[in-house]
Amino acid sequence: MEKAIKKWWPLFVLPTMAAFAIGFLVPFVWGLYLSFCNFTTINDAVFTGLENYVMAFTDPSSVFTHALWYTALFSALSTVIINLLSLTVAILLVRGIRGTNIFRTVFFMPNLIGGIVLGWLWQVLINGVLEKYGVTIVTNEWYGFWSLILVMTWQQLGYMMIIYISGLQSIPEELSEAASIDGANAWQTLRHVKLPMLMPSITICTFLTITNGFKLFDQNLALVGQNSPNSQLMALDIYNTFYGRTGWAGAGQAKAVVFCIIVVAIALIQQKLTHSREVQQ
Amino acid sequence: MANEKSNLKRSTRVANGILSVVFSVISLAYVYPLFIMLVNSFKKKAYISRAPFTIPLPGDANWTRMFVGTDNYATGIQKTEFPMAFVYSLVITVLSVFVILLCCSMTAWYINRVHSKLSKGVYALCLFSMVVPFQMVMFTLSKIANVLHLNTPLGIVVIYLGFGAGLAVFMFAGYMKSCPIAIEESAMIDGCNPVRTFFSIVLPVLQPTYVSTAILEAMWIWNDYLLPYLVLDLKKYKTIPIAVQYLKGGYGSVDMGAMMAMLVLAIVPIIVLYLCCQKYIVSGVMAGAVKG
Structure with a gap:
């Protein structure tokens, strides 16, 4: 059978792979190469070695180094907050209280709304509150920071909650019962029985929240805009370097490569760390 | 007691x-x-x-x-040409999701049933592409799209297929691992060629995965801003997120009234759709998470 299928690869694999090459592979390899070049369009690239990388890190306005720690802090904090809250909500919503379905529906809803739309929606609300204190969302970096945390928590809580709920529901009833017969209280059951069984869900949710945090762009753009470099995450900073500063395209591509390496490394480390804590069922 | x-x-x-x-x-x-x-x-x-x-x-x-x-x-509709943006968003999303489902399920079946270096390479690349941030490829991608004239609602489908392939192949391949191979084998012994085997035996079995993958990809493409913004010919085509962001204009002044109205128009259809197919959407997310 394998042989029979094998010769049909032009039909089964080629269309996807051709599109994959156009949409991902070629741009990726080319982008990697361009990060070592000086260029303004794609036809005038001259190899310059590591110059772009030096330029990105020694930029006198230090937007990139700022964006680096700003993004790392944002991603770490939003991961912790979103996961703690969504796990708590999930635990409370599997008890079968009245209105559970409505609550789940409501909490999940913001996930379907696009980042640009969400950003503008919240900009009005947040600026409306801040105005009473005579400041706006771009007054300093921390207003933007906490606004982003608030918006992302509001949006992603429901998504992670759904994953945690399905994780909790797949834990066999007997395990909790056995624990309570052995004299474990609710907290001990949660800590020593449910949480270890939930590790696969925790792996997925932390993976999603960390990478979403690092890659965040739309909400950042709509919420604080392009003119406040202090509140920019890496994705937005890279975009501005490309399209907002003449002569900086090479540095932009170098930043993108650094960004890419960081995201891939974090994804790998995170998978290793949480996978190793998963228990076999 | x-x-x-x-x-x-x-x-x-x-x-x-x-x-x-x-x-x-x-x-x-x-x-x-x-x-x-x-x-x-x-x-x-x-x-x-x-x-x-x-x-x-x-x-x-x-x-x-x-x-x-x-x-x-x-004012909002007049400034953003919202109805056209809605149509473009709809066309791009529906076409892209359809193409992604068809092509990627076929690819996933191939790499699951044929154990070759090609299969392994394709799968590894798909996983890798899921993690790489869009900023890494955005500049070169927009240039390539321009050169190949993919800057239309039809052309962008090719790019979405390339970019959405990672998640889709991953989802289908994950589901197929647990599908019994015996029925396919007996169909092929009875004289079905691989194409017919795929469409009459494998495709029906994959139905739940089609639904959940379609939902995940549609949620992404419908709301995507930067990719269409960089790829599409903006003088002719704008999707909803682009139209909304365009209200900001060049000088930073925003007509907040028009903005709020357009946000409502952007959100209401989504919420209506969500309330109608909530069951599928939520189970789609769950299926995606289990595979993840």
């Missing part, structure tokens, strides 16, 4: 009742931003930034000052 048990039950009941009330309050707070947006879309633009939380009511002193009826919608 019996008494103790009923006491316990009563205390759980009380606790659950309190929880219900608490969650009701939180739920109201959760939809409050959407409600405020709806209210503001009927207010005069000067009052949106200044008093976003004020709700004008008929007979109120604020009513005549603030309420502008559907004016914001009229």
Whole structure:
């Protein structure tokens, strides 16, 4: 059978792979190469070695180094907050209280709304509150920071909650019962029985929240805009370097490569760390 | 003992009742931003930034000052050409999702049933592409799209297929691992070629994965901003997120009235769709998470 299928690869694999090459592979390899070049369009690239990388890190306005720690802090904090809250909500919503379905529906809803739309929606609300204190969302970096945390928590809580709920529901009833017969209280059951069984869900949710945090762009753009470099995450900073500063395209591509390496490394480390804590069922 | 048990039950009941009330309050707070947006879309633009939380009511002193009826919608639609943006968003999303489902399920079947270096390489690349941030490829991708004339709603489908392939192949391949191979084998022994085997045997079995993958990809493509912004010929084609962002204009001044109205138009169809197919959407997300 394998042989029979094998010769049909032009039909089964080629269309996807051709599109994959156009949409991902070629741009990726080319982008990697361009990060070592000086260029303004794609036809005038001259190899310059590591110059772009030096330029990105020694930029006198230090937007990139700022964006680096700003993004790392944002991603770490939003991961912790979103996961703690969504796990708590999930635990409370599997008890079968009245209105559970409505609550789940409501909490999940913001996930379907696009980042640009969400950003503008919240900009009005947040600026409306801040105005009473005579400041706006771009007054300093921390207003933007906490606004982003608030918006992302509001949006992603429901998504992670759904994953945690399905994780909790797949834990066999007997395990909790056995624990309570052995004299474990609710907290001990949660800590020593449910949480270890939930590790696969925790792996997925932390993976999603960390990478979403690092890659965040739309909400950042709509919420604080392009003119406040202090509140920019890496994705937005890279975009501005490309399209907002003449002569900086090479540095932009170098930043993108650094960004890419960081995201891939974090994804790998995170998978290793949480996978190793998963228990076999 | 019996008494103790009923006491316990009563205390759980009380606790659950309190929880219900608490969650009701939180739920109201959760939809409050959407409600405020709806209210503001009927207010005069000067009052949106200044008093976003004020709700004008008929007979109120604020009513005549603030309420502008559907004016914001009229200006917004005129400025953004929202109906066209809606059509482009719809066409791009539907076509892309259809192509992604068809091509990627075929690829996933191939790499699952044929154990070759090609299969392994394709799968590894798909996984890798899921993690790489878009900024890494955005500049070169937009140039390539231009050169190959993929800057139309039809052309962008090719790019979405390339970019969405990672998730889709991953989802299909994950599901197929647990599918028995025996039926396919007997179909091929009976003389079905691989194409017919795929379409009449494998495709029906994959149905649940088609639904969940379609939902995940559609949620992404419908809301995507930067990719279409960089790829499409913006003079001719704008999707909804692009149209909304375009209201900002070049000088940073925003007509907040029109903005609120367009946000409402962007959100309402999604929420209606969500309330209709909630079951599928939620199970799609769950399926995606299990595979993840």
